Amino acid sequence: MSADDRLRRLEAEAAEDIALTSYPTPEWVRSRSTPDRRVLDVLIIGAGQAGLALAFALRRRAVTEVEVWDEAEAGREGPWVTYAKMRTLRTPKHLTGPDQGVPSLTPEAWYRARYGDSAWEQLRFIPKEHWQEYLGWFRRVTSAPVRNGVRATGIRPDGDLLEVRAVGPGGQVGRSWARRVILATGMAGNGRWSVPGIIADNLPEDRYDHTGAPLDTETLRGKRIGVLGGGASAFDYAGEALETGARSVDLFYRRAQIPRVNPFRWMEFYAFGAHFPDLSDDDKWRFTARFQQTNQPVPQYTWDRCARFAQFSWHVSSPWESVALIDDEIEVRTPTGTFRFDHVIAGTGPSVELEVRPELAELAPRIARWRDRYQAPDEWRDDALAAYPYLGPGFEFLPREPADEWVSRVYDFTYGARLSMGLNGNMNSGLGAGARRLGDAVSRSLFLEDADAFFDSYRAYDTPELVDLGRPDA
Numbered sequence: 001m002s003a004d005d006r007l008r009r010l011e012a013e014a015a016e017d018i019a020l021t022s023y024p025t026p027e028w029v030r031s032r033s034t035p036d037r038r039v040l041d042v043l044i045i046g047a048g049q050a051g052l053a054l055a056f057a058l059r060r061r062a063v064t065e066v067e068v069w070d071e072a073e074a075g076r077e078g079p080w081v082t083y084a085k086m087r088t089l090r091t092p093k094h095l096t097g098p099d100q101g102v103p104s105l106t107p108e109a110w111y112r113a114r115y116g117d118s119a120w121e122q123l124r125f126i127p128k129e130h131w132q133e134y135l136g137w138f139r140r141v142t143s144a145p146v147r148n149g150v151r152a153t154g155i156r157p158d159g160d161l162l163e164v165r166a167v168g169p170g171g172q173v174g175r176s177w178a179r180r181v182i183l184a185t186g187m188a189g190n191g192r193w194s195v196p197g198i199i200a201d202n203l204p205e206d207r208y209d210h211t212g213a214p215l216d217t218e219t220l221r222g223k224r225i226g227v228l229g230g231g232a233s234a235f236d237y238a239g240e241a242l243e244t245g246a247r248s249v250d251l252f253y254r255r256a257q258i259p260r261v262n263p264f265r266w267m268e269f270y271a272f273g274a275h276f277p278d279l280s281d282d283d284k285w286r287f288t289a290r291f292q293q294t295n296q297p298v299p300q301y302t303w304d305r306c307a308r309f310a311q312f313s314w315h316v317s318s319p320w321e322s323v324a325l326i327d328d329e330i331e332v333r334t335p336t337g338t339f340r341f342d343h344v345i346a347g348t349g350p351s352v353e354l355e356v357r358p359e360l361a362e363l364a365p366r367i368a369r370w371r372d373r374y375q376a377p378d379e380w381r382d383d384a385l386a387a388y389p390y391l392g393p394g395f396e397f398l399p400r401e402p403a404d405e406w407v408s409r410v411y412d413f414t415y416g417a418r419l420s421m422g423l424n425g426n427m428n429s430g431l432g433a434g435a436r437r438l439g440d441a442v443s444r445s446l447f448l449e450d451a452d453a454f455f456d457s458y459r460a461y462d463t464p465e466l467v468d469l470g471r472p473d474a
Contacts, residue, residue, distance in 0.1 A: 046184035048078030050425030057439030085236035088125035097431025190416025234347025273433035276422030391420035394441020
């Protein structure tokens with residue numbers, strides 16, 4: 001059987017699985033649309049893995065008046081074929097999540113159909129390009145209602161609705177209305193990819209890059225490269241630079257020791273993903289602060305990708321103390337020495353700064369942060385975590401003041417949710433439990449909001465089920 005035949009068979013199986021498990025099927029959300037204005041039940045901003053998982057989770061709950069927006073062109077949502085320089089996912093290949101428990105929609109079922117059983121058995125981690133291919137297949141098979149080339153630029157209240165402003169594919173400005181909005185905008189969805197001031201304030205923009213932006217590594221050929229940061233993305237970019245022909249690459253840790261143990265592997269059990277949001281604030285904080293203190297190592301194959309080059313060096317206990325451009329060389333001073341480079345790369349991750357996101361400008365001053373609700377003990381103090389949004393039990397933003405209760409109609413399924421919710425939408429391990437919880441939360445809120453109307457409908461219901469009061473023939 002060819003790959004095309006296997007995929008056709010799998011898609012038929014998936015359609016049957018969805019139909020067989022769709023009870024009860026009636027669409028129940030009460031429409032707010034009028035002849036003059038369409039009102040979405042839910043608008044999801046972001047059509048990567050998180051947005052697609054959520055769209056399917058809502059469909060499973062018969063919430064169907066949904067749109068998913070993404071500013072990227074189709075097939076280029078998220079990092080996988082744009083700026084990510086890793087070769088594979090880092091999550092174990094048996095991960096599930098977008099499928100929401102439907103076996104024929106799992107990554108394994110797709111991979112076996114697309115590439116064969118033998119390829120799956122030999123596979124260790126799913127290549128990132130294959131993951132993007134899977135997401136495209138999943139989008140098509142689940143009929144995800146995606147609009148590409150649409151960028152959200154603002155969210156504000158309009159009575160009991162949310163008005164969302166956007167720029168479309170041709171640059172046209174428009175407005176849409178929704179009862180609920182979900183942010184599924186990934187790692188930088190609550191802020192931006194942050195280049196530290198020590199770099200940005202002292203170098204021209206053409207002398208540095210960030211691992212959260214596309215980079216033509218051909219521009220690094222023959223150059224001396226300095227990489228600030230010891231995370232996996234920093235190593236990914238270092239590996240790309242070395243393979244492209246960089247003259248040398250030096251990577252700098254601020255830590256005294258290189259992390260060796262991956263806490264994510266410990267986290268990957270059902271209860272942690274499903275019930276982290278039910279922990280006390282003390283427990284949420286110490287779990288997250290502990291992760292900040294220890295971090296995770298780069299995968300072994302990523303380390304090997306760099307370490308096989310003699311021109312690769314790494315330096316522990318080496319935060320950058322100063323950066324300067326001197327005679328067209330970048331001089332970096334650290335506690336362990338002074339280095340000179342032609343180009344530098346910041347592998348320093350995203351910031352959480354709600355106010356810098358255009359779509360959150362109206363919400364940012366009204367959203368509760370952890371610093372508003374919680375005081376960490378000295379042992380676990382972390383000022384960066386204090387800026388994270390303090391979310392409700394269903395990923396919803398909470399207001400700083402009661403008058404701004406409308407912000408609770410916006411849900412945060414991004415990196416910034418991790419302190420409140422644990423594993424979430426920017427993490428493959430968080431897609432399953434996170435999308436189920438968020439799907440239930442949105443469904444619950446829409447139902448409760450219309451409780452009176454549902455009771456009126458219930459009281460008026462008069463369709464007979466017992467239609468014959470005679471005696472049946474013997």
